[in-house]
Amino acid sequence: MSTSLLNKLVPHGVSLDSVGAGRQQITRSDVAAALGFKGLSKPASYFGLAKYCDDNAAASKLTEYLESYIEHCASRENWSQGLKSANGLAQLMMLEGVYGVTCKKCKGVGSVITSRNYAFSTEECGRCRGTGAMVLSGRQRASIAEISPSSWERHWKSRLDFLLQHIYELEDQLHTHLKRQFN
Numbered sequence: 408m409s410t411s412l413l414n415k416l417v418p419h420g421v422s423l424d425s426v427g428a429g430r431q432q433i434t435r436s437d438v439a440a441a442l443g444f445k446g447l448s449k450p451a452s453y454f455g456l457a458k459y460c461d462d463n464a465a466a467s468k469l470t471e472y473l474e475s476y477i478e479h480c481a482s483r484e485n486w487s488q489g490l491k492s493a494n495g496l497a498q499l500m501m502l503e504g505v506y507g508v509t510c511k512k513c514k515g516v517g518s519v520i521t522s523r524n525y526a527f528s529t530e531e532c533g534r535c536r537g538t539g540a541m542v543l544s545g546r547q548r549a550s551i552a553e554i555s556p557s558s559w560e561r562h563w564k565s566r567l568d569f570l571l572q573h574i575y576e577l578e579d580q581l582h583t584h585l586k587r588q589f590n
């Protein structure tokens with residue numbers, strides 16, 4: 408995916424470089440229209456609608472799809488330990504893989520305003536190191552996935568990485584598709 412497209416395409420269609428840069432912004436309706444074209448898998452279009460168009464119906468369809476994907480992997484790989492239902496794990500995948508967890512200190516901006524002797528300046532946010540994203544602790548992940556912390560550490564930590572790969576594949580599919588539509 409080209410950098411210029413990535414810059415234009417941020418969650419909910421609000422471009423960070425749209426102010427002053429004079430560059431055209433891709434809006435959520437542009438994304439929604441592009442997702443209507445053929446050639447994109449259903450899950451990848453749900454991903455795009457949920458992430459960039461604030462579409463709740465698509466988000467719940469994607470969650471359902473992830474649940475069945477988790478169940479499929481769990482039966483294929485014999486992942487039975489501590490998994491009561493796939494729903495919590497699917498919610499965690501939505502949070503980490505689709506929406507991202509926003510840093511509370513800088514509210515996702517990546518920088519904070521500081522003042523020294525009445526002079527204001529912006530500094531890189533120390534909590535998220537400028538990424539704007541927060542990393543969940545193992546305990547938080549286990550709690551969202553409704554899996555015990557010990558089972559999480561022993562079994563599910565690495566499985567989550569494996570499962571998230573699938574979301575990144577959907578994201579790649581979507582980006583390739585949008586690039587074809589907009590470039």
Ligand SMILES: [Zn+2]
Binds near residue numbers: 536
């Ligand atoms: Zn931050």
